[in-house]
Amino acid sequence: MDVCGTESAADRLWTVDEHLDDILATVRPLPPLDLQLLDAQGCLTVDELVSSVDLPPFDNSSMDGYAVRVADLAGASDEYPSVLSVVGDVAAGASDLPVIGPGQCARIMTGAPMPPGAEAVVPVEWTDGGAGGGAVAAMVAGASSGEVRVFRPAEPGAFVRRRGGDVRGGQSLLPAGVRLGPAQLGLYAAVGRDTVRVRPRPRVVVLSTGSELVQPGSPVGPGQITDSNSFALTAAARDAGAIAYRVGGVPDDPARLREVIEDQLVRADLVVTSGGVSVGAYDVVKEALGERISFRRLRMQPGKPQGFGLLDGTVPLFALPGNPVSAYLSFELFVRPAILTMLGAAEVRRPTVRARITADLDSPEGRRQFARARWDADRGEATPVGGAGSHLVGPLAQANALVVVPEATVHVAAGEDVEVLLLTE
């Protein structure tokens, strides 16, 4: 408060929505890039996929068997098989095809082109395979010429996969903005594309600050704690679709932190720091970046102190609070939407559902609380795990959702209907 008792800019508490709106108004999708198919996995496309080819590219057989003329098999049965003369073999990839005349057929393999004159395929199991006995279970070696007895008639087009029956040249196959998973990448390859235009994965650098931090695997001295934030946040960035680099344990020295950030900027589309943003004597991130990004306090619990801005007017930097639960939830609520925006996603927020809460919950007045919970989709229930403390990493690892308690609510009773934000969807 200033001397007149009015709220100054520094005192102002931002709502969660105001902070997110500021982020979404600032962060832009990355410029598109042509990538090799497998480098684009998980990215969102920029263009619609229009096929320049027919698939299949030619009429072909869906079975190992014989390519036949339909009239030759009229009335064929076990008792009165049709006897055809076999004029050749057609394997997948064959280009020199025999012409099938009346009374003739060719052995044909799955995927092989239909030879001219043939109208259908009979599977080998409906023939004697040229062996002169009853029906066989598979192609008989060396019977590519001679005679074959066929025990059933054939419909025109039976077991023939038609040219263009799957995909037509000129057809629109996928709209822009599709996430490239295995089937979509397979489709690009199937229509002959070796590259695809996408928004690339943002490169995210994750930095942990704090002179008290030691890296996992090292001995922990008095007053020290293990750096867990850089692991959780790097994993969360990858989960959101980013390429993430972890830089653990920058000490509480503003000059050193500025130096590390400058070094990291060569490989960063976005930077995330944790720790050093509150009001202590060693709040290194605030000291190092106070002039370059905006530090603010939110009507939120956990996650009250936050820093956000563009470094050099281009690279978004998120200065998240150091408490592990605060850092992780801040990432979920603010950094993840920024990464998804850079990827070009239309929907950047986690989904929410309504559920019945199974236990009482207290919440601070004037702050939106995000309580860790286990959500049971079948029962439509959310069960809080652990308490409100933002150092509680044990229960955080049990949670798959957050119960959202509005700013004006100070108590929720078991059995009430609440909003639940799903962390795993």
Ligand SMILES: Nc1nc2c(c(=O)[nH]1)N[C@H]1C(S)=C(S)[C@@H](COP(=O)(O)OP(=O)(O)OC[C@H]3O[C@@H](n4cnc5c(N)ncnc54)[C@H](O)[C@@H]3O)O[C@H]1N2
């Ligand atoms: N007088 C006040 N004190 C605090 C306030 C306040 O308003 N007035 N806000 C509290 C809130 S809320 C939060 S959140 C924290 C934010 O603190 P910092 O961002 O400055 O974080 P640190 O002080 O560096 O660390 C806080 C806590 O988290 C642990 N930590 C830090 N980094 C890591 C890491 N990489 N891995 C695991 N744990 C980490 C650190 O040891 C501290 O215990 O400030 C409150 N104080």
Ligand code: MOO
């Ligand atoms: O806001 Mo702090 O993030 O409550 O622990």
